[in-house]
Amino acid sequence: MTRGKAVEVFNVSKRFGDYQALDHVDFTIQENEFFTLLGPSGCGKTTLLRMIAGFETPSEGAIVLFGQEIDRLPAHKRHVNTVFQSYALFPHMTLAQNIAFGLENLGWDKPRREVRVAEMLELVHMTAFASRRPDQLSGGQRQRIALARALAPEPKVLLLDEPLSALDLKLRQAMRDELRALQRQTGITFIFVTHDQKEALDMSDRICVLGQGRVQQIGTPAEIYEEPENRFVADFIGETNFLDAEVIALDGARARIRTPLGLEFDAAQKGLSGPGPATLSLRPEKIGLQEQATGNVLTGTIRSRNYMGGYTHFVVETGGASLRVSRRNAVSQAESYAVGQEVRLGFRDESVRVLAR
Amino acid sequence: MRGARIWGLVPAWVLMLATLMVPLLIVAAVSVAERGSYGGFAWDFNPLSYREILFSEDWDGNLVFDPKYLAIIGRTLLLAGATTLICMALALPVAYVIATRPPKTKALLIYLVTLPFWVSMIVRVYAWLIILGSEGFVGRFWHWIGGEGTLLFTPGAMLVGMVYSYIPLMVLPVFAAIEKLDPALLEAGADLYGSRWTTARRVILPLTWPGLAAGAVLVFVPALGTVLEPMLLGGGKQMMMGTLIQTQFGGARNWPFGAAVALVLMAMVVIVLVINARRSIRKEARA
Ligand SMILES: Nc1ncnc2c1ncn2[C@@H]1O[C@H](COP(=O)(O)OP(=O)(O)O)[C@@H](O)[C@H]1O
Ligand SMILES: [Mg+2]
Numbered sequence: 001m002t003r004g005k006a007v008e009v010f011n012v013s014k015r016f017g018d019y020q021a022l023d024h025v026d027f028t029i030q031e032n033e034f035f036t037l038l039g040p041s042g043c044g045k046t047t048l049l050r051m052i053a054g055f056e057t058p059s060e061g062a063i064v065l066f067g068q069e070i071d072r073l074p075a076h077k078r079h080v081n082t083v084f085q086s087y088a089l090f091p092h093m094t095l096a097q098n099i100a101f102g103l104e105n106l107g108w109d110k111p112r113r114e115v116r117v118a119e120m121l122e123l124v125h126m127t128a129f130a131s132r133r134p135d136q137l138s139g140g141q142r143q144r145i146a147l148a149r150a151l152a153p154e155p156k157v158l159l160l161d162e163p164l165s166a167l168d169l170k171l172r173q174a175m176r177d178e179l180r181a182l183q184r185q186t187g188i189t190f191i192f193v194t195h196d197q198k199e200a201l202d203m204s205d206r207i208c209v210l211g212q213g214r215v216q217q218i219g220t221p222a223e224i225y226e227e228p229e230n231r232f233v234a235d236f237i238g239e240t241n242f243l244d245a246e247v248i249a250l251d252g253a254r255a256r257i258r259t260p261l262g263l264e265f266d267a268a269q270k271g272l273s274g275p276g277p278a279t280l281s282l283r284p285e286k287i288g289l290q291e292q293a294t295g296n297v298l299t300g301t302i303r304s305r306n307y308m309g310g311y312t313h314f315v316v317e318t319g320g321a322s323l324r325v326s327r328r329n330a331v332s333q334a335e336s337y338a339v340g341q342e343v344r345l346g347f348r349d350e351s352v353r354v355l356a357r
Numbered sequence: 358m359r360g361a362r363i364w365g366l367v368p369a370w371v372l373m374l375a376t377l378m379v380p381l382l383i384v385a386a387v388s389v390a391e392r393g394s395y396g397g398f399a400w401d402f403n404p405l406s407y408r409e410i411l412f413s414e415d416w417d418g419n420l421v422f423d424p425k426y427l428a429i430i431g432r433t434l435l436l437a438g439a440t441t442l443i444c445m446a447l448a449l450p451v452a453y454v455i456a457t458r459p460p461k462t463k464a465l466l467i468y469l470v471t472l473p474f475w476v477s478m479i480v481r482v483y484a485w486l487i488i489l490g491s492e493g494f495v496g497r498f499w500h501w502i503g504g505e506g507t508l509l510f511t512p513g514a515m516l517v518g519m520v521y522s523y524i525p526l527m528v529l530p531v532f533a534a535i536e537k538l539d540p541a542l543l544e545a546g547a548d549l550y551g552s553r554w555t556t557a558r559r560v561i562l563p564l565t566w567p568g569l570a571a572g573a574v575l576v577f578v579p580a581l582g583t584v585l586e587p588m589l590l591g592g593g594k595q596m597m598m599g600t601l602i603q604t605q606f607g608g609a610r611n612w613p614f615g616a617a618v619a620l621v622l623m624a625m626v627v628i629v630l631v632i633n634a635r636r637s638i639r640k641e642a643r644a
Contacts, residue, residue: 055544075547076556082548088541092563101559102549153550 003030004066006157006189007052012061014047014213021047023213024061029157029191034183036192038200039210040236045193046085048210049159052191054078066156076105081150085161087142089134095145096121096130102153120148123182140171147182157189164199176203197237201225209233229270231355234281241287241323243280247354250275255354261319263296269354279355284313284326286351289337292327293346302341316345381623388616396610406617426601430621433598436512437580440519441527444576445569447520448527452568453561455528456535470528478522482585485518489590510592518586523579527572534568535561567640574633578626598622 007029014022022044029035037045050056052063054075063070070078081102090098096117103113121127124144134142143163150158163179164172180203183190194200200207201221209216209224211232217224228234231242247269249256255269259280272278288294300318314325314337325345337343391401413423455466473481487493489508491500499508508514538561546556584599593600598618605615 053544053548055547075544076550076552080548082545084541084545086539086541088539088545090542090545090560101546101551105550105552105555149549 003032005029005064006031006033006066007191008064009048009052010062010064012048012051012058012063014044014051014056015059021213022058025210025213025215026061027208027215027218029189031189032187034180034190034192034203034205036194036200036204036207037210038194038197038207038237039216041195043210044213045195045210046161049082049161049191049193052157053080053082053159079153079155080157080159081153081155083143083146083150083158083160083163085163085165087134087146089142089145089149091134094131094133095126095137098134098145099149099152102149106153116152120152123151124148139166140175143167143175147179151182151186151188155188157191160190160192162193162195164194165196172199179203201237209236211236227268227270228281228353228355231279231281234353234355239284239324239326241280241282241284243282243321244357245278245280245354247272247275247278257352257354261298261321263298265296265349265352267349267352267354271356272354273356277357279357281353281355282323282347282351284324285311285328287316287323287325287345287347289314289316289325289327289343289345293344295346295348295351297344297346299342299344302337302339302343305337305339316343318345384616384619387612388620390613392611392613396612398612403613406611406613409614410617410621426618429596429598429601432595433581433622434625436515436519436597437577437583439516440523440580441573441577443516443520444524444527445531445573448524448531448572449562449565449569452528452532452535452565453557456532456538457540467529467532470525470532473525478585481522482518482589485514485521486589489514489517509590510594512591512595514590515586515595518590519580519583522583522586523576526575526579527569530571530575531565531568534565538564567637570633570636574629578629581625581629582622 005028009025009027009029012022012025013020025044025048037048039045047056051058052065054070054073054077057071065078065080089095090101093101099117099120100113103116108116117130118127121130124147126141126144126148129137129141129145134145137145143166146163160179164175167175176199179190179192192200192203201224204221206218206220207224208218209232216236217229217233219227224233225237228237228240234240234242243259243261245260246258247255248258248264250269250272253268253270254266255272255278256264257267257278257280258264267280269278298318300316300323302314303317303322304315306313308326309329311326311328314327316323316325323345387398388406389402389404390398391403393399408420410426411422412420413425415421451470455463455470458466486509488495490496491507496508542560542564543556546560547553551559582599583597584603587593587595587597587600588603591597596604598621602615602619602622605611605618609615
């Protein structure tokens with residue numbers, strides 16, 4: 001499968017006055033990709049999206065869309081459509097008119113427009129609502145119409161700015177699946193902005209983690225979660241335990257680690273320059289308790305226990321460090337560990353990520 | 358509770374009665390009174406004044422239809438209408454530019470729009486007399502490009518003066534309407550391949566229509582009764598309803614006729630206000 005490049009962002013920076021919203025952001029998005037920009041609020045996700053749409057111009061750098069540099073192209077000439085965070089449906093038009101708006105501007109004739117509008121309404125299951133106005137819809141329905149309106153002109157790239165954040169939990173989950181299916185079905189490149197890491201992991205082909213205006217890491221959901229490259233990514237995505245450690249020897253991608261817990265082992269590393277202080281990241285679900293404790297084994301005391309339904313979360317104190325451990329309630333036995341109980345806990349070398357301090 | 362609320366309105370009612378209803382009744386009474394020999398009027402019922410608006414007596418004392426006052430009414434409507442349309446066309450881009458500035462600039466610009474209200478109307482209209490006159494910069498420019506005569510004392514001069522006087526009343530409501538617009542809607546317009554012009558026509562205009570309608574009423578109604586611009590910039594050559602009323606009470610000493618024209622003018626204003634009220638009621642009902 002040969003896939004072309006849909007969007008290339010070359011070293012883009014954006015300053016608002018003295019404030020550096022984006023700092024030398026650089027990445028390439030492939031055709032047909034579901035690409036997610038993930039990061040905490042204020043990290044510059046919307047700004048980046050707005051630059052691709054043409055509502056902001058980069059202070060530095062360039063954006064290339066299907067091989068064409070678009071910095072001088074006004075928004076209305078870019079073959080890119082946006083699903084706005086607030087939906088931004090035209091309140092004075094019916095839903096059908098909203099969807100037809102872009103088609104009219106592209107010069108589609110009436111019969112072709114009508115066919116396409118009907119198709120789009122059907123796609124988002126809103127056919128019965130064609131002649132309603134946006135203020136007569138629920139949040140979820142507005143969301144669908146915003147999606148239909150943006151998809152109707154057959155954009156090459158669809159930009160979605162936190163499109164699910166205004167929906168309630170149940171609806172959000174359903175829309176995740178629908179969006180993902182829609183992307184597969186249409187083959188359009190999606191650039192999806194969210195601050196919700198679960199959403200990002202669930203939906204994306206690749207995730208770009210943004211923090212403080214910089215790209216922190218780009219990779220598949222599994223890479224982002226399992227192999228975080230820095231403390232920001234490890235912390236922002238999922239839960240983790242950070243442990244101070246010492247790198248005593250470095251051999252390519254492997255590092256010899258010594259922890260204050262008294263353990264010494266080898267672990268995968270990336271980005272370390274040499275021996276010295278480092279931080280370990282160890283996910284709570286990768287620590288086994290009692291009979292599941294394998295690999296590097298320690299003993300500790302259970303300090304707290306939170307029953308979460310499918311999981312139980314424990315805090316275990318060992319050698320002066322507090323480790324969060326989560327245990328799947330496979331046979332409804334997790335409650336059997338009591339607070340204050342002595343337990344064995346263990347993790348395998350490959351579960352540990354070594355990060356620069 | 359209800360009673361107390363009604364009593365609370367008494368001062369307002371008294372004020373309305375004393376300053377609006379009573380004078381209005383007096384004007385209505387005068388309009389059907391007899392013309393006094395030396396100005397003023399005499400208490401004698403005589404609806405002649407209304408007849409005079411449409412008919413005049415020829416040498417033999419026969420009544421003939423005479424459109425000279427109808428022409429004045431028509432001219433008044435035309436000039437007020439043109440003023441309103443020009444104000445709309447100018448106010449839209451001005452209000453749009455102001456509404457899209459940063460907050461501080463916005464406040465300053467709005468202050469500047471209202472600034473002329475701090476100077477007396479007469480002074481401002483006189484200023485145009487100078488600007489358009491042969492020594493003023495517009496008058497000089499007119500001669501420089503080869504124009505002849507004076508720009509003053511023409512319908513055009515009146516129009517310039519009226520647009521200038523009333524345009525703040527259009528800019529303010531239109532600005533308020535544009536400011537309420539969600540900027541994302543304009544971006545959505547551009548995102549969906551709408552040029553600036555398309556977005557202005559299909560998104561901004563329909564959504565700011567209530568502001569334009571409010572501005573139209575605010576401009577059209579006072580423009581109907583305007584006196585200063587026709588007198589000073591029109592040189593009194595082109596009679597308007599306002600100046601007609603004024604001359605009847607002044608030089609012509611025909612109070613009943615002046616009062617009758619004043620009531621016709623008021624009827625026109627009331628019609629405009631009723632149309633506007635019906636429009637907003639319809640809109641409320643739909644919302
Ligand atoms: N037009 C603007 N003027 C000044 N600052 C802005 C502007 N737009 C965004 N910012 C700032 O840039 C930062 C990034 O904003 P944004 O891209 O909206 O973040 P996100 O979408 O990731 O929450 C924020 O601190 C925001 O205050
Ligand atoms: Mg945002």
